[in-house]
């Protein structure tokens with residue numbers, strides 16, 4: 233295989249053959265292709281895109297570099313959810329135990345924070361003792377026993393994606409629809425699922441900010457899933473403001489537990505129920521979305537979902553008392569209230585600004601090897617369209633020290649805009665299936 237001629241081919245807008253993709257990815261995973269050549273090829277893909285046959289070959293090749301989870305003989309269906317990433321998005325923490333409590337197995341394989349977006353693994357690891365690095369064997373056994381495991385991408389699953397992803401992160405080639413789709417779907421399709429629900433974020437805080445591109449990403453991933461025997465549905469959800477109130481690892485765990493206890497902010501619960509209901513319907517654990525919603529609400533109201541979360545935490549080495557007492561979570565040393573600087577209507581709560589401030593406070597990573605401070609972040613109690621009075625408390629900063637508080641207060645000043653009018657865009661705007669796109673709510 234002559235790599236420079238493959239790069240040249242792709243650079244000039246010509247497709248590579250499926251077996252060229254297969255060979256290339258195999259060679260890259262084996263360490264036989266240097267990162268500088270793969271970077272050049274990724275940039276060519278970024279500009280030229282991939283034809284459907286190339287995308288299929290790339291995805292299959294990435295899956296084939298690793299192992300697959302298998303649940304042969306499990307008497308219940310297996311489903312998962314994946315979000316394209318946002319700020320304040322703690323949906324997985326609630327959804328996995330809720331869906332598992334309704335008789336569907338959930339091998340929830342998640343990621344760490346990426347750029348300005350938070351990651352489920354970092355959130356879970358703020359629970360003292362919680363271990364996310366399970367082997368495939370441990371994950372399978374726990375799913376068989378408890379109906380759910382919450383783990384990181386194991387070295388056995390799509391190892392080519394792990395390397396390619398790290399390379400894309402440092403070569404400005406993340407925001408490419410075929411590269412995102414193949415990356416996400418190679419991991420999800422290796423999980424042995426009977427159904428997959430995608431939460432495709434749209435708006436200023438999403439990786440793909442505009443709706444048309446988010447819809448194209450959703451359709452691309454659905455095409456890959458369905459063609460490989462995994463029924464796949466996507467919802468487009470708003471990421472032009474943070475989801476829920478809490479943004480920051482331990483703060484988000486606390487809010488997720490509040491949701492599992494029957495409280496929780498309305499927007500967080502709405503997105504969680506919408507995605508979880510799709511999962512139950514997709515694997516036929518509910519007749520329709522209304523039936524699924526009833527079952528999920530009952531799992532929360534009866535305390536079963538919270539109990540399941542406690543069992544998962546205990547099985548993975550965490551302190552299950554956290555579900556009764558959020559005081560078990562590490563606490564920020566410095567907390568300060570932020571007040572509205574004028575009266576009026578909230579125009580924006582800019583998620584990217586909030587996400588970047590969490591990273592700057594130590595709650596996210598600047599480099600792959602960095603640790604994260606689980607205690608820092610924000611609780612923001614207003615949304616665009618909310619009326620506020622001058623001086624009204626509308627947020628809190630959680631930081632390590634007074635310098636962090638000052639940084640957080642400045643970030644809130646930039647992120648929260650108050651004017652004379654403002655409005656909230658629809659939270660769940662589109663439902664995408666293999667049959668097409670359903671508009672659920674119009675933008676104002």
Ligand code: URA
Nearest residue numbers: 316411412413415416
């Ligand atoms: N998440 C992934 O796993 N891969 C991407 O490319 C983007 C988000």
